[in-house]
Amino acid sequence: MKRIPFLEKLQEKLGAFASKINKNIYVLAIRDAMMAYMPFTFIASIFLIIAYPPVQGIADFITSVIGVEQEVWQAKLLYINSVTLNISGLLVTISASKSLADRLNINAIQVILTSVVSFLLLTPQVSTETGDAIEIVKIGAQSIFLAFVVSMLSAKIYQFISNKGFKIKMPSSVPPAVSAPFESIIPSFFVITLFWIIRLLCEGIFNSNALDLINYVLGIPLTTLGGSLFGIVVAKICEQLLWFFGIHGGSLVSGVMTPILQVLEDGNKSAVIAGGDPVNIISNSFFTHFAGIGIVGAVIAIFIVAKSKRYKEMGKIAGVPYVFNIGEPALFGIPLMLNVTYFIPFVFACAVNTIIAYIAFAIGIVPLPSGLVQLPWTTPLLLSGYLVTGSVMGAILQLVEVVVATLIWIPFIKIEDRKIVSEEQVDTFAEES
Template identity: 35%
Template structure:
């Protein structure tokens, strides 16, 4: 066991450290965080617009009018979430370099819009919302990275207009950004023109065909999902935030899959994907936090005899109910504790398999693409994430029982060790 631990530590810790300190992955993660409040707002109104049995209570015309009235809430947030992520990435990357971050956000968005194909109608050009959502997500991410780096390059080369000292700060900053922004956007305009002469016609078609489509297909599969889940658990075992590290890589894929399901759900069509952002966040992380530690808290109340575990259960229960599990991770502890390595790794994989096959066989509805706030308690989150389906809540309850069964013998041993240690300490006193 010790040699295995040393191998994992020596192999994984350097990789995790590099990922944590990578400026692009950090900007990507923080960019999604910028968009998160808007995404949650839109998701809430998707739930309200599709409230269960409402179509049976009111007339068909009234229900259609009701959905039409609430539709703009999701159309102006979820449907164009890629646009907010792009602004966030550009902003955060330029902020990392200590430059005027707002220009990183706007130049990233403008560069993306230059590359985005427009549909020309009788009078005006129209940008389809699909290009601003899941379909354009990967192009947006690459564009944000490249445009921010180009802007930084031109600024640090001092290719800027310097205004006299008496000019107001806002005016001076605008003129300072003029040349870097002009050069950056001109480069993207040239790229668009060049691609118009290729068989792909647009950069978006090129990215989607050669990169996004294959990666999305890979990320939606069970093997890649299990690898991601295991890595999350392993990183957390060594005290590293596995969710942040792995999500930095997989979030673009999971969000794209999520958007595809949301479009199908709103259109009343069959949902195409099992694995989505909500598959991970609701049916794995959303049951007490990473590793589904709400089950551990439940077990503590059932079998715990040691004062240490009993106090930990009381401390961790309120937070665990809302999927915050740092008290359990560091108080049990889970970090660097060989005794619980097996259930810590095995339980999430088993739950992933159960959830995947339950949804792929139609026993439980697939995630509807609705972004449920991560602090939503279990059962409620399962109900909402599956489009207000009771089977989602039932699956979460079943999975909690499964995790309890897997953890039972290991937690029993841990509790026994603590209990005997406490008794020995009392006898010495």
């Protein structure tokens, strides 16, 4: 492949930037927390699909079989949702604290417990006949930003106090399982006291609570940007640009975008469960299942127009994994990365399809993803489109995007394929000679 100094220089700069981001413990903590939380979204979605099937006839059939009214058995299925998606902020607090504690080399169990106490301390409470209580919705997706702030501050303050030697030191003969909790008393006391003071200041000065303030200061701007067409298109272009230069763009972008998208997803889910309609076009389901359709067009284009032996064989190898949206064989085998011929379709095909999907949802051709069904990214196209929207139109939209991506890729595949055919002819002639 011909060397292009400009691209090599750009790759070097982007690589250095990505390396710094990948080593940032806070970005890693966000990524680790959302990855740890992801299986529970899938588990909850299975029960939500049953509770709110895309076709009412299915619900009627279940009702007739079990002989219980729909509202009753739906409520039973929602138990899983209440202890998974509805406590997502708490789960993120635990997983982010664990990630930070491991990287800061401090007592993970004590940091996790300290963070959980601090998180709940800042969570608004309501008065009941039996005393104060925390509404479960307050520790759900709306508290994810609070969870990250509390986890990061708790871990860093705990580390600072501990490193300064402010801890109860037990004799060396005392087993670690006994001495560790005692050593954590002072660092945990400082952390919890600090968050108690923060709560008092929020109540006294702002007549509010930390959850609402953080969501106002951080949540609203981030969700507004991340939930806009401009924001999501920029995110996809950045992701693909990083991938083009061999940097794991998905890992970097998802670390920033996933918390925002999950909050938007939860907004849709809550609206649907309350009997309304989804309110956000952009959500985690939109980003995962509609904004990422691009490279599959390269694989299909190879099947349609490629004449070289190399591409025909590569198409067979890359085609099967792409049924489950696994694109590494195509990225590395064709290869697509660092191939200047493919720069335009590689970087911009997903962005084009993101705009198409946004328009389709905005004008009402396709129902918005309900948030009830949250599927892993490996779910095959068409199936994922149908399930997350509850409509065959979701699958049709994905099919349209696949066609658009293929049309974008075809002329570029033809250009590169002709080069390879020429090379193969030269090699064949040399062998015969």
